[in-house]
Amino acid sequence: MCGILGVVAQAPVNQLLYDGLQVLQHRGQDAAGIVTSSGKTFHMHKGSGLVRDVFRTRNMRSLQGNAGIAHVRYPTAGSASCLAEAQPFYVNSPFGIVLAHNGNLTNAEALKVDMFRRDLRHINTNSDSEVLLNVLAHELAQRTDGYQLNLDAVFGAIAAVHRRVRGAYAVVAMIAGYGLIAFRDPNGIRPLVIGTCENQQGKTDYMLASESVALDCSGFTLLRDVQPGEGIFISFDGDFHARSCAAEARHAPCLFEYVYFARPDSVIDGASVYQARTLMGEKLAEKIRRVLPELDIDVVMPIPDTSRPSALQLANHLGLSYREGFIKNRYIGRTFIMPGQAVRKKSVRQKLNPLPYEFKDRNVLLVDDSIVRGTTSKEIVQMARDAGAKKVYFASAAPAVRFPNVYGIDMPTRAELLATGRTEEEIATEIGADAVIYQDLAALQQAVTTVNPSLRFFETSCFDGKYITGDIDDAYLDAIEADRLYKQGNKDEGEGEQMIDLNLNVAEQNLI
Secondary structure, eight states, X not given: OOEEEEEEXXXXXXXXXXXXHHHTGGGOOSEEEEEEEETTEEEEEXXXXXXXXHOOHXXXXXXXXXXXXXXXXXXXXXXXXXXXXXXXXXXXXXXXXXXXXXXXXXXXXXXXXXXXXXXXXXXXXXXXXXXXXXXXXXXXHXXXXXXXXXXXXXXXXXXXXXXXXXXXXXXXXXXXTTEEEEEEOTTOOSOOEEEEEEOTTSOEEEEEESSHHHHHTTTOXXXXXXXXXXXXXXXXXXXXXXXXXXXXXXXXXXXXXXXXXXXXXXXXXXEEHHHHHHHHHHHHHHHHHHHOTTOOOOEEEEOTTTTHHHHHHHHHXXXXXXXXXXXXXXXXXXXXXXXXXXXXXXXXXXXXXXXXXHXXXXXXXXXXXXXXXXXXXXXXXXXXXXXXXXXXXXXXXXXXXXXXXXXXXXXXXXXXXXXXXXXXXXXXXXXXXXXXXXXXXXXXXXXXXXXXXXXXOOBOHHHHOOOTTSOOOHHHHHHXXXXXXXXXXXXXXXXXXXXXXXXXXXXXHHOO
């Protein structure tokens, strides 16, 4: 899961891109990058770490121009954590293209072979985003008449990308000397919104972002979502063009965005994330009343911050007290997107600290957005008991996560998922809780569709094992799990560090 931004304006955009990345920091903490365009020249700076650590005043001064794209990265599916895979990526032909991508390609390996044998293009990293960039560049080159680029070539190239590429992808890119393009996969799995702002010259500035909150905080007004399979082209002069580029498109956004990833103040695909989460709390309260009415609950507590709307609404519907039992250290990263079980486990007690007087001699219902690996949940339950709770119940605003997600969320192996092959009673035993309550999938879907009734389909593979792209089977899952274990083994033995160093050297030579 990553965050992307694109801006075309009539004034310098470096500060807009930086501020937007800060707002999208929750979508990725591994690396950050910005590319701006002035004339036919790209200016790039990217690095590992948080946005505030990657960019200094000298870097911002060098990012000149009135258009740009930006990216915050969260590595998925066993990918390396290194500068070589920080985005945006650059390719020099045709014209010069930079690209930033949120999602995950399910046929990246086949495309790499195709790139090498047919398209004669070299892929320098293990990133599927670099693969996507080269597919786009090749398709543009095939449609270029000499040195000129027209709208038919741009939208034709995007249509060809949709035909060749499988998986989830929301993309912003720039073509040197021409403009900014954006597109979204034909299922609309990953979010991408468009915002506008009237500038001092009376013209319209445009911003594209993974979440509407980036628009709000930058003074832009949400115009609409990029539609599944749609292509967008905005010239550097500010001319806006849009065209449907997929033969078959179906709107099926990732349901997990509403559960966990997106900020509550965002609106994604016409649905307020905050409203959806409050309705998740209502649905969960209804299930507890229906299935476990015998639970003797004294107080409801959220696991900060994502679950607060759900926990508060659940407490209201059950007529129970709502209390804050954990204080969060806001300078620790989100544990779900931290690579490695050991790092994740260590960070939990650094991240959350219980208030003993809220737990002492009480039966506590803890509410979290989801239970994925269970490492965090187990630590939290133990903290509640250590703080004096008599009984600890654990409720998840999402259904049980039993299947890997291959569309950009780091839950790739079935063995890592706590709910795989376990009953709710066994899960409760595993995390040390007196009872575990999961949201029903139908109820979760209804919570979002109540906010926006036009949403009828969702990508729900991590809950039900149904992969919307139709190209995922047990053999595919076995392969990615084996690859992850292989990479982890090499890293543990130190072999991976040498490869990272080599990639860093190459990346530094390729900086613009």
